[in-house]
Amino acid sequence: METRAQKDQVLKALATLILEQEAAIISANEQDLKAYDGADESMYDRLKASPVKVKAMADACLETAAMEDPVGKSLYEFSHPNGMQVVNQTVPFGKILIIYESRPDVTIEAAATAFKAGNKIWLKGGKEALHTNTILAELWHQALKGQGVDTGFVNYLKLDRAATQKLIKDNPYRFDLIIPRGGERLIAFVREHSNIPVIVSGRGNNFLYVGASADYDMALSIIKNGKSRISVCNALDKVLIDRGWPELEDKLQHLSSALSEAGLEVIADQDGWAGRHDALQPVPESVWYEEFLSHRIVLKVVDSMEQGITLTNQYSGGHSxxxxxxxxxxxxxFMEEVDCAAVYHNASTRFTDGGQLGMGAEIAISTQKLHARGPISVGQLVSNKWMVYGKGQIR
Known part of the structure; x- marks a missing residue:
């Protein structure tokens, strides 16, 4: 197992290489962007590797290097009456496979978190980011080799769908964990064809409830920020507004107008909406389940916070x-009863991000409750093992 110093040296070397090769990374990314038809704005945003994103990749490496090593931490110690010393400590998961779509920065961030936690990782990126991912994987190998570390810690797979299906079914590498990071179809594909333990980095479809005592300007600011990027899983899609909000009708009209002026398509559920609005009436149930990844947003008046909690728990992706x-x-x-990985009071859902929550780079945001929930970073990519030290004791 590599020491913390070795791991940190690799990550720092990788950060330097990324910055040095910025032009080459962007050039490769332009090939991917040119090949993409651009029909999906959110996909295009995730695919694009701008200078800002390239720097963010390098920063993620440095942030991960600065984090405490999660391996070898004692979780529990016990002195047995017979003299044995019992220690439960953290260990790497082992071999991790991540299958992801469009986002080349995952090639850096996912591998950085896995590597820092002592794991070997296999990266299966989408074909739409092939050129960008290829050069980033090459930089990984340069950094590992330059520090005398086995390049097998980071492996990039170029497989089609049929080969990927066979990989996760037969599991020739004996993966300990698989992370599908993408849309519901990808997650369903992995669950259907694999018996490998899965961490689900699920859909967003995030909800916001406006209470009767809410400040209008604060609510508007938080809602608009929730749609500041449409391609991310922490974007806001549904807004529930308490019927007891003073001057409700005026605020609804102002809110709807302000969001429309911000470039959003406002879908107003007319149930309980006294004024006129050219929108769906009522909003179909399929729309309530949908993660938009677009400029759409739903507004609905609810009778109480309890109704707001019920709707959130029924339709949201359990994200934020x-x-x-x-x-x-x-x-x-509200924060205790809403069943989401991250819950906020008077703050934007856009903060559900490993870096924003002080965790550094992340490999995924888990919407399940086992093994971890929310942003999964270095500290969550470990398991544990019982280490028992004796002197010939028998039971």
Whole structure:
């Protein structure tokens, strides 16, 4: 197992290589962008590797290097009456496979988190980012080789769908963990064809509830920020507004107009909406389940916070939810009862991100409850093992 110093040296070397090769990375990315038909704006945004994104990749490596090594930490110690010393400590998962779509920065960030935690990782990126991912994988190998570390810690797979299906079914590499990072079809594909333990980095479809005591300007600012990027899983899609909000009709009209002026397609559920609005009436149930990844947003008036919690738990992806209110007790109840990985009071869902939550680079954001929930970074990519030290004791 590599020492912390070796791992950190590799990550720092990789950061330097990324910055040195910025032009080559962007050139490769331009080939991918040119090959993509551009029909899906959110896909294009995820695919594009701008200078800002390239720098973010390098920064992610440095942030990960600066983090505490998660391996070998004692979780529990016990001195047995017979003299044995019992220690439960953290160990790497082992071999991780991640299958992801369009985002070349995952090639850097996912591998950085896995490597720092002592794991070997196999990266299966989408064909739409092939040129960009290829050069990034080459930089990984340069950094590993330059520090005398086995290049087998980071492996890039160029497989079609049929070969990927065979890989996850037969599991020739004996993967300990698989992470499908993408849309619901990808996740369903992995679940159908693989018996490997899965961490689901699921859909967003995030909800916001506006309480009766909410400040209008704060609510508008948080909602608009939630749609500041449409291609990310922490974007906001549904807004539920308490019927008890003072001057409700005026605020609804102002809110709808402000969001439309910001370039959003406002879908207003007319149930309980007294004023006129050229929108779906009512919003179909399929839309409530949908993660938009677009400029659409739904507004709905609800009778109570309890109804808001019920709708959030029924339709959201279990990713993020927020409440805007000045009522501290109401906020506490909402945050305890909403079944999402991250819940916020008077803050944007856009903060559900490993870096924003002080965790550095992330490999995924888990919407399940086993093995981890929310952003999965270095500290979550470990398992544990019981180490028992004796002197001939028998039972």
């Amino acid at each position: 939810a927020t409440i805007v209110t000045e009522d501290q007790e109401q906020a506490r109840v």
